[in-house]
Amino acid sequence: MEEQKKKISLIAFSGDFDKLTAVFTLATGAAASGYEVNIFFTFWGLDAIKTEKGRAFLGKNWLTKLFGFMMGGLSNTPTTRFNFFGIGPRIFRYLMKKNNVATLEELVDAANALGINLYACEMAMHVLGLEKKDFIHEVKDVLGVNTFLELSEGGRTLFI
Amino acid sequence: MEEQKKKISLIAFSGDFDKLTAVFTLATGAAASGYEVNIFFTFWGLDAIKTEKGRAFLGKNWLTKLFGFMMGGLSNTPTTRFNFFGIGPRIFRYLMKKNNVATLEELVDAANALGINLYACEMAMHVLGLEKKDFIHEVKDVLGVNTFLELSEGGRTLFI
Amino acid sequence: MEEQKKKISLIAFSGDFDKLTAVFTLATGAAASGYEVNIFFTFWGLDAIKTEKGRAFLGKNWLTKLFGFMMGGLSNTPTTRFNFFGIGPRIFRYLMKKNNVATLEELVDAANALGINLYACEMAMHVLGLEKKDFIHEVKDVLGVNTFLELSEGGRTLFI
Numbered sequence: 001m002e003e004q005k006k007k008i009s010l011i012a013f014s015g016d017f018d019k020l021t022a023v024f025t026l027a028t029g030a031a032a033s034g035y036e037v038n039i040f041f042t043f044w045g046l047d048a049i050k051t052e053k054g055r056a057f058l059g060k061n062w063l064t065k066l067f068g069f070m071m072g073g074l075s076n077t078p079t080t081r082f083n084f085f086g087i088g089p090r091i092f093r094y095l096m097k098k099n100n101v102a103t104l105e106e107l108v109d110a111a112n113a114l115g116i117n118l119y120a121c122e123m124a125m126h127v128l129g130l131e132k133k134d135f136i137h138e139v140k141d142v143l144g145v146n147t148f149l150e151l152s153e154g155g156r157t158l159f160i
Numbered sequence: 161m162e163e164q165k166k167k168i169s170l171i172a173f174s175g176d177f178d179k180l181t182a183v184f185t186l187a188t189g190a191a192a193s194g195y196e197v198n199i200f201f202t203f204w205g206l207d208a209i210k211t212e213k214g215r216a217f218l219g220k221n222w223l224t225k226l227f228g229f230m231m232g233g234l235s236n237t238p239t240t241r242f243n244f245f246g247i248g249p250r251i252f253r254y255l256m257k258k259n260n261v262a263t264l265e266e267l268v269d270a271a272n273a274l275g276i277n278l279y280a281c282e283m284a285m286h287v288l289g290l291e292k293k294d295f296i297h298e299v300k301d302v303l304g305v306n307t308f309l310e311l312s313e314g315g316r317t318l319f320i
Numbered sequence: 321m322e323e324q325k326k327k328i329s330l331i332a333f334s335g336d337f338d339k340l341t342a343v344f345t346l347a348t349g350a351a352a353s354g355y356e357v358n359i360f361f362t363f364w365g366l367d368a369i370k371t372e373k374g375r376a377f378l379g380k381n382w383l384t385k386l387f388g389f390m391m392g393g394l395s396n397t398p399t400t401r402f403n404f405f406g407i408g409p410r411i412f413r414y415l416m417k418k419n420n421v422a423t424l425e426e427l428v429d430a431a432n433a434l435g436i437n438l439y440a441c442e443m444a445m446h447v448l449g450l451e452k453k454d455f456i457h458e459v460k461d462v463l464g465v466n467t468f469l470e471l472s473e474g475g476r477t478l479f480i
Contacts, residue, residue, distance in 0.1 A: 006473065008469070011182075011318070013178075013179070013182055013320075018333075018363055018364075019333070022331075022333055022362065022363065022479075025443060025465055026465060026469075029464070029465030029466050029469065030465070030466075030469055032466065033466045033469060033470070035469070042182065043178055043182065044178075096447055123185060127256055144189070145185055145186060145189030145190070146189050146190075146192065146193045149168070149186075149189065149190055149193060149195070150193070153166065156316070156476070156477045157316050157318060158318070158331070158477060158478070158479040159182075159318040159319060159320050159479060160333075160479050171342075171478070173338075173339070173342055173480075202342065203338055203342065204338075283345060287416055304349070305345055305346060305349030305350070306349050306350075306352065306353045309328070309346075309349065309350055309353055309355070310353070313326065316476070317476050317478060318478070319342075319478040319479060319480050
């Protein structure tokens with residue numbers, strides 16, 4: 001087997017602040033170690049790559065608009081536990097700042113700087129009524145499951 | 161290393177509608193691309209393979225019966241977020257139908273048609289008081305962890 | 321490719337009773353089958369390796385102490401569904417005992433006996449204000465993401 005770049009691919013399904021932090025921590029850590037890194041955002045995970053302004057106006061009809069509004073964007077992601085109506089993530093952010101750990105927004109920036117490939121899931125976009133223009137421009141492509149499986153083949157794949 | 165069929169194995173732990181949708185979407189997408197696909201249903205994931213009629217009467221005593229009743233079957237699975245007492249999954253189903261995306265029940269049917277191997281976790285069945293006869297006949301076998309690890313070796317394994 | 325010990329690595333992110341049970345069931349099953357097994361505890365998963373007495377007093381300031389108190393230790397972990405203010409895990413324990421399935425504490429013991437490597441995530445410890453002395457002595461080391469990726473390379477990695 002010839003030497004090739006080690007690869008890790010993450011399926012970012014969750015829209016929770018702590019799980020998205022885990023996604024970007026793993027991704028940036030791996031990229032910094034020389035891995036090829038792919039993140040495939042699907043379902044609630046699509047929150048992480050929506051444009052900030054998009055919060056209330058994305059979606060093609062009132063129902064997907066409503067879902068979009070409730071999901072919010074990256075700055076509104078809840079934690080899986082102890083969310084307390086949005087206070088949980090703020091405590092996290094505070095603790096992360098205080099302890100010199102990169103915050104989620106910094107991790108997204110770092111992901112781009114490190115050449116991590118960001119992909120959006122085609123099916124979830126259809127279900128939630130989102131389009132490519134609703135996402136930050138750093139998103140490389142919109143993919144179906146099959147294409148994702150193909151490009152992640154030969155490396156580890158984690159579902160988060 | 162000789163060429164062999166690519167393999168992907170999914171541990172379906174969650175009983176949530178959205179995560180089960182992810183399980184079957186990944187599984188059917190992979191099978192359609194020529195992968196060998198194994199799904200190992202455990203804990204709440206066992207919901208997905210219970211017989212419809214089984215909802216209220218499965219389990220060997222009142223406690224497991226109660227658990228079984230609360231867990232419900234495939235048509236009662238909640239979503240991880242915005243469940244709203246069962247309305248969340250209905251919205252999803254509506255959106256999926258409207259956007260021509262396969263629904264969960266259709267994905268289960270497709271899984272069978274595509275020759276995906278469905279397994280039930282022996283330990284979780286013991287804990288929850290379930291027996292092989294409580295599951296749909298498409299379930300190929302009841303397995304322990306060790307057998308699952310063996311048959312999934314040499315491919316990717318995702319925990320969902 | 322020369323024969324080498326098969327390897328499986330688990331990222332234990334969740335602090336939920338049922339998911340931690342899944343972590344240790346997979347880990348001990350794999351170790352019993354001859355796998356090298358690594359568990360990397362991060363975020364809420366750190367609960368599983370905290371010293372029992374540590375429940376209320378861990379953490380360097382009132383905020384991390386509060387978080388630590390709410391998270392509790394291994395005997396306070398909730399289930400992801402049907403927690404009912406702590407009754408859920410007790411029902412589980414009861415069912416596990418009754419059906420001769422190893423309980424979570426027994427699985428932790430078994431993990432040690434089987435030579436499973438337990439690691440704590442450095443970043444999560446910083447965020448939550450925990451130190452190595454707050455964990456059970458069986459924890460082998462405190463690691464960053466990069467070291468974990470390195471030692472888990474060449475095997476399967478699951479995020480739970």
